[in-house]
Amino acid sequence: MKAAVVNNFEQVPQYQSFEKPQPQTKEQLIQVRAASVNHRVQSQADGTHYTSDGKLPFIPGLDGVGQLADGRLAYFVTSNPIYGSLAEQTVVDHRRIIPLPSDIDVNSVAASMNPAMSSWMALKSRLGTDINSKKIMILGATGNSGSLAVEISHYLGAKSVVAIGRNRDKLAKLTAEKTISLLDEPAKLKQEIKEVADVDVVLDYLWGDAAKQVMLALLPARSNHSQSLTWIEIGSMAGADLVLPSAALRSINLNLIGSGQGSIDPKLFLTELPALAQLISQGKFNVDVEAVPLDQVTSKWNLKTDRRLVFNP
Incomplete structure (x- = not known):
């Protein structure tokens, strides 16, 4: 079969032949229809x-939409360390397979499930x-x-949402009650954060210096320091490390936790993801898609686009 293969961490995946997977106990063979690439998959591949x-070689890819042996479509999350989703076929633990309606857009579901899952599962x-x-x-x-976290927070019943990011044009399109640009002058940014300091939950996709800047402005400005603040670290787009003064933990009721692979019971994924998959297949929480044939994976791997990159075997 053909697949995107990582032979060397210094190179992008190569489109080449790879041994067809053989299902083991509890695994099912899936004909892949669509698989997305995001920052998480790119960090897996490098x-x-x-x-x-x-360990090398392996096929990257964390999830996708494929066809089961009985012809049904399904969303799947990969479980085999060698066989990821960026291939004509893969093998998946049957407990990580969610049946889908036959009339869905496979590219939309493949593109949207992973980014939607991050906030859905965190919350x-x-x-x-x-x-x-x-x-x-x-x-x-x-x-x-x-x-998508803005939309999902509202859907799950949030009273209000504050959206913070760099791209002003994108911020203007969000349905948040308040938007703040990280590109504002430091004094203005600090004041804007102070005005919304009494939030209950922070979903943090940035970490690094960006999170530190927001945190140090937000924490001392809270009107009630004993009010619980749950800071959920999900991504690290602005840096892998954060130096935090110890007083931030002693003087504020701050609960700093993470949400990601390894920190959530796999059983909870199986409980929660069917409902999310159904919503996405109905057209909710969708991202824009850039669909590309898998045989272009090497040339398109680092494609700069605001759309979600999806490969079709």
Whole structure:
């Protein structure tokens, strides 16, 4: 079969022949119809993601839409360390397969599930049913995941949403009650953050210096320091590290937690994702798609586009 193959972490994946996967116990063979590429998949392919075991070669790709042996369409999350989703075929643990309606747009679902999942699972796993009437701040709201987080927060019952990001044009299109640009002058940015400091939850896709800047303006400005603030770290687009003064944890009721691979019980994914997949297949929470044949994966891997890159085998 043909696949995108990582042979060297210093090179982009190569379109080449690869041994066809053989399903093991609890695995099912899937004919891949569409698989997306995002920052997480790119870090998997260059070996920089924290889950990388350094073993080569392998096929990257974390999820996708494919066809089961009985002809049904399904969304799947990969489970095999060698066989990812960027291939004509892959094998997946049957517990990571979610049946889909036959009339869906496979590219839209493949493109949208992963970015939508990041905020959906963060809110569901960390807040459970305690989402209604919460004031939520999205840090990094102009990326695909962040912009969907605005919509999902509203859908799940947030009282209000503050969206913070760099791209002013994208900020203007969001449905947030308040938008703040990280490109504003420092004094203005600090004042704007102070005005919305009494949020209950922060979904942080940036981390690094950007998160530190927001955090140090927000924490001391809270009107009630004992009011709980749940800061959920999801991504690290602005840096992998953050130096935080110890007083930030002692003087504020700050709950700093993460949400990502390894931190959420896999059983909860199986409980929550069918509902999300259904909503996406109905046209909610969709991102713009750039669909490309898989045989162009090497040349298109680093394509600069605001759309979600999806490859079709």
